[in-house]
Amino acid sequence: xxxxxxxxxxxxxxxxxxxxxxxxxxxxxxxxxxxxxxxxxxxxxxxxxxxxxxxxxxxxxxxxxxxxxxxxxxxxxxxxxxxxxxxxxxxxxxxxxxxxxxxxxxxxxxxxxxxxxxxxxxxxxxxxxxxxxxxxxxxxxxxxxxxxxxxxxxxxxxxxxxxxxxxxxxxxxxxxxxxxxxxxxxxxxxxxxxxxxxxxxxxxxxxxxxxxxxxxxxxxxxxxxxxxxxxxxxxxxxxxxxxxxxxxxxxxxxxxxxxxxxxxxxxxxxxxxxxxxxxxxxxxxxxxxxxxxxxxxxxxxxxxxxxxxxxxxxxxxxxxxxxxxxxxxxxxxxxxxxxxxxxxxxxxxxxxxxxxxxxxxxxxxxxxxxxxxxxxxxxxxxxxxxxxxxxxxxxxxxxxxxxxxxxxxxxxxxxxxxxxxxxxxxxxxxxxxxxxxxxxxxxxxxxxxxxxxxxxxxxxxxxxxxxxxxxxxxxxxxxxxxxxxxxxxxxxxxxxxxxxxxxxxxxxxxxxxxxxxxxxxxxxxxxxxxxxxxxxxxxxxxxxxxxxxxxxxxxxxxxxxxxxxxxxxxxx
Numbered sequence: 001x002x003x004x005x006x007x008x009x010x011x012x013x014x015x016x017x018x019x020x021x022x023x024x025x026x027x028x029x030x031x032x033x034x035x036x037x038x039x040x041x042x043x044x045x046x047x048x049x050x051x052x053x054x055x056x057x058x059x060x061x062x063x064x065x066x067x068x069x070x071x072x073x074x075x076x077x078x079x080x081x082x083x084x085x086x087x088x089x090x091x092x093x094x095x096x097x098x099x100x101x102x103x104x105x106x107x108x109x110x111x112x113x114x115x116x117x118x119x120x121x122x123x124x125x126x127x128x129x130x131x132x133x134x135x136x137x138x139x140x141x142x143x144x145x146x147x148x149x150x151x152x153x154x155x156x157x158x159x160x161x162x163x164x165x166x167x168x169x170x171x172x173x174x175x176x177x178x179x180x181x182x183x184x185x186x187x188x189x190x191x192x193x194x195x196x197x198x199x200x201x202x203x204x205x206x207x208x209x210x211x212x213x214x215x216x217x218x219x220x221x222x223x224x225x226x227x228x229x230x231x232x233x234x235x236x237x238x239x240x241x242x243x244x245x246x247x248x249x250x251x252x253x254x255x256x257x258x259x260x261x262x263x264x265x266x267x268x269x270x271x272x273x274x275x276x277x278x279x280x281x282x283x284x285x286x287x288x289x290x291x292x293x294x295x296x297x298x299x300x301x302x303x304x305x306x307x308x309x310x311x312x313x314x315x316x317x318x319x320x321x322x323x324x325x326x327x328x329x330x331x332x333x334x335x336x337x338x339x340x341x342x343x344x345x346x347x348x349x350x351x352x353x354x355x356x357x358x359x360x361x362x363x364x365x366x367x368x369x370x371x372x373x374x375x376x377x378x379x380x381x382x383x384x385x386x387x388x389x390x391x392x393x394x395x396x397x398x399x400x401x402x403x404x405x406x407x408x409x410x411x412x413x414x415x416x417x418x419x420x421x422x423x424x425x426x427x428x429x430x431x432x433x434x435x436x437x438x439x440x441x442x443x444x445x446x447x448x449x450x451x452x453x454x455x456x457x458x459x460x461x462x463x464x465x466x467x468x469x470x471x472x473x474x475x476x477x478x479x480x481x482x483x484x485x486x487x488x489x490x491x492x493x494x495x496x497x498x499x500x501x502x503x504x505x506x507x508x509x510x511x512x513x514x515x516x517x518x519x520x521x522x523x524x525x526x527x528x529x530x531x532x533x534x535x536x537x538x539x540x541x542x543x544x545x546x547x548x549x550x551x552x553x554x555x556x557x558x559x560x561x562x563x564x565x566x567x568x569x570x571x572x
Contacts, residue, residue, distance in 0.1 A: 023521045024570060026541075027302065029370040031309035034323040037373070037496045037539065039330035039380045044466050044473070045389070047379070048121055051461030054407040054454060055118040058087070059128070066403055067091050070451055072098040074106065077139075078154035084139040085131075087111050087455070090411070090435040090447040091403060095161050105158040108140040108150060109171075110452035112178040113348070117458025119185045120479060126186055134186050140175060141195050146222040148198045150175040162438055168231055169218040170278040173240035176203070177283065180247045181355075184482045200248035203241045204260040212267045214238045214275075232315035235275035238268035239284030243356075246287055250483035258295070265291065265299055274306075276313040276320065279335070279349050286356035289364040293558075293569040294485075301364055308357070309374075311338035321353075321374070326415055326428045329394075333378030334413075342415030342428070347385045347453035350378055355459050359481035361492050361543060363569055365518050368541040372494025375475060379464055384429060385409035385453075395431035396423045400446050411435065411450035468504045471496055472536070477543070486565050489546040490518075495536040506531045507546055514551065518543040518568045521560075 063069040074086045086106035088096050095105050115125045115133050126134040142151045145166075152163045152171045164171030176199050183192050202221050209224060210216075214235040216226035242264035249257035268275070268284050275281075285308050288299035307313070311320030318339030323332040326343075334345030335353045354375065361368045383389040386409045387401035395401075395410065396417065411433030417423035419437075423430060435447025462479040477490040489508040495501045507513050507528055514526040515534070519541055525532050527549050536542050551562035560568040 023572070024365045024368075024519045026369045027366045029305055029309055029367070029374070031306075031311070031321050031323060032370045032374045035332035035373060035377045036325070036330045037498075038471050039332060039377050040325075041329070042380055042471055043383060043389070044379060044464075044470070045383045045386075046466075047457060047460035047464050048462070050407065051117055051121045051458040052123075054457055055114070055123055057405050057407045058114065058451070058455070059133075065405070067446060068403075068405075072103060074098075074103040074139075074154070076102055076104050076154070078104070079141055079143050080138045082136065082139065084136040084154065085111065085133060087114065088451045089163075090433065090438075090443075090451055091408060091449040092444040092446045093435060094439055094442045094444075095158075101158050101161065104155060105153065105161050107163050107452060108137070108152045108175040108178065109163075109348070110455055112137055112140070112150075112175060112182060113352075113452065114455030114458075116178055116182050116185075117456050117461065119182065120458040120462035126189060134182065134189055135191075137179065137182065138191055138195065140179075141198075147172075147202075147220075149202050149221050150179045150195075150199065166220075167218055167227075167229055169216070169234040169237040170240070170280055172218060172221070173237050173244075173280065174278075176244050177240055177280075180244050181480075181482050183251075184247070196248065196251065200245060200252070200254075200257055203244050203248075204256055207238075207241050207245070207260045207264050207267075210267070212263070212270065214264075214267050232277075233275075234277040234315070235271050236268065236277050236280045236284065238264040239280040239282075239287070242268065242287050243280075243283040246291065247483045261287070261291070262295070262297060265297070269300055269303065273314045274310070274312045275315065276307050277316045278319070279352055281308045282353050282356045286360050289360045289367075293363050301360075301367075305360075305367070305370075308353075329381075329384070329429055330377065331381050331384070331413070331429050333374055333376075333381050335378075336412060340414065341418045344412055344414040344418060345381075346412040347382070347409050347450055348456050350382055351453070351456040351459045354378065354463055355480040358463055358475055358479075358492065359477050359484075362477050362481060362487075362490060362518075365543050365570060368492055368519055368543050369494060369539070372473070372475070372492055372541050373496060375464070376471065376473060376494065376496055379460065379473065382460065384413055385411075385431060387431065387449075390429075390431045393427050394429060396426060396433075396448060397445050400449075403446055404449050408449045408451055408454045410448055411453055467493070469495075469501050472501060472503055474503075474505075487545075488513075488548075488562070488565060488567060491544045492541060493534070493536055493544065494541045495538060498538050500538050501536050503534050503536055504531055505534045505544065509546070512549040513546040514549050516545045516547055516562075516567050518545055518570070521568060521571060523547075 159165035215233040217231040245261040285304035313319040335349035336345040392398035410431040415428040433448030475492040547562040560571040
């Protein structure tokens with residue numbers, strides 16, 4: 001009897017093991033291997049709710065309280081004959097607001113980031129109240145200067161106040177990445193098509209002129225020539241060029257843009273040292289994975305992910321993803337400097353890294369475990385940017401927390417205070433921000449609270465959901481996969497524990513679906529109408545694609561399709 005029971009249990013174990021055993025061999029990222037399996041203290045915030053609260057709290061022109069409202073109308077009509085909403089970069093920033101610099105100083109990074117973030121969680125920013133905040137973004141298209149791309153400010157009159165306008169390459173490229181993402185969500189917005197076309201033409205011609213050499217501080221898109229200044233070369237601008245050009249190719253079908261994207265990616269990959277500067281490198285890694293399966297290229301995804309994570313950047317020394325436990329707090333996963341005062345992670349950079357890195361797994365599921373583990377750490381640690389989640393002795397100005405109304409975070413956190421002579425008794429990680437350094441002696445302490453970074457919270461809000469198992473996340477792989485081909489709902493679920501876990505899975509729609517696991521490369525549950533249980537192996541992932549029940553399955557090359565829609569790009 002006992003021997004028979006042992007035999008039954010052994011067979012059952014083998015059955016379960018074969019069921020959860022991944023078929024796609026997982027690849028490791030060295031930096032992620034340094035991170036905690038289950039970060040402590042563990043607490044997963046409701047990021048969608050945070051994004052909703054940010055939008056309704058900040059987009060209030062009648063908000064009451066010290067330093068509020070945080071938005072105003074700029075009626076200088078730069079580039080377009082229309083007013084544009086201004087939004088503070090940091091709370092209390094003396095350069096900003098309707099009474100300072102003619103109300104002109106506001107940044108696309110803040111404005112576009114908050115519009116995109118809200119849009120990603122389902123808020124229509126083109127029809128909010130009686131405002132079209134999407135259309136207002138056109139004022140950042142710098143036609144008056146003949147640059148004819150989106151820029152971080154609306155005009156050069158305020159360029160030297162801060163923000164890198166026309167002299168710091170990533171500041172000139174990233175607003176166009178943001179705009180193209182917004183354009184994908186609002187394809188019928190007036191003027192957006194020709195603006196997007198102008199940007200693509202500028203980037204295509206710039207890449208042709210650069211001809212594989214991105215060793216410059218910035219590019220003058222009016223004179224169409226590369227420039228050098230005191231800022232070191234930003235070769236990773238090639239990743240931004242490539243992402244925009246590939247999006248333009250998908251949008252307009254012009255094969256020149258595909259050629260330009262491949263050219264820029266080739267230039268990026270050819271660097272002999274890690275050229276990471278700010279936040280464009282992960283877009284290169286994403287594009288490498290996607291273009292390899294869609295265009296038959298052979299870009300080195302591992303190399304670009306290594307540059308993204310490892311903190312081996314030379315120009316921007318140590319820029320990458322932080323790891324470690326600081327005085328009992330796991331801080332791994334946040335993005336920033338790995339060397340500044342022992343490490344200094346930033347809110348916006350962390351939010352926006354998830355945008356390209358999570359959808360990578362759709363095109364390269366071999367990185368599912370690595371991305372799943374990184375996201376668990378990043379999502380957990382990112383709550384420490386917010387004063388309500390960080391102990392008072394670990395933040396510089398806890399006495400001013402109320403001014404944030406629970407929706408504005410510190411710009412970053414560091415292992416020790418980066419102010420050198422201030423806040424030296426604070427225990428790391430120290431939540432803080434650089435605002436007071438931007439206008440020394442004038443910007444108030446509360447300018448450490450980052451409006452621009454907090455506005456990007458919708459990236460996390462659209463991707464991250466909790467499950468019934470604490471520490472196991474359900475990540476929406478399609479949420480930030482812009483200009484993609486038609487796809488079925490796809491979710492990454494990573495189990496960080498030593499034991500197999502049963503996760504309650506709720507489908508997105510209300511029609512029956514079959515759940516395909518793109519890692520195990522097989523259907524694991526069929527005819528699901530609402531919820532089901534999924535067994536996720538220890539320290540392993542499932543990549544679930546919700547295909548309509550009884551779909552017609554076909555194989556074309558390495559692609560597996562359901563009713564003509566790709567569900568697996570890496571089918572063996």
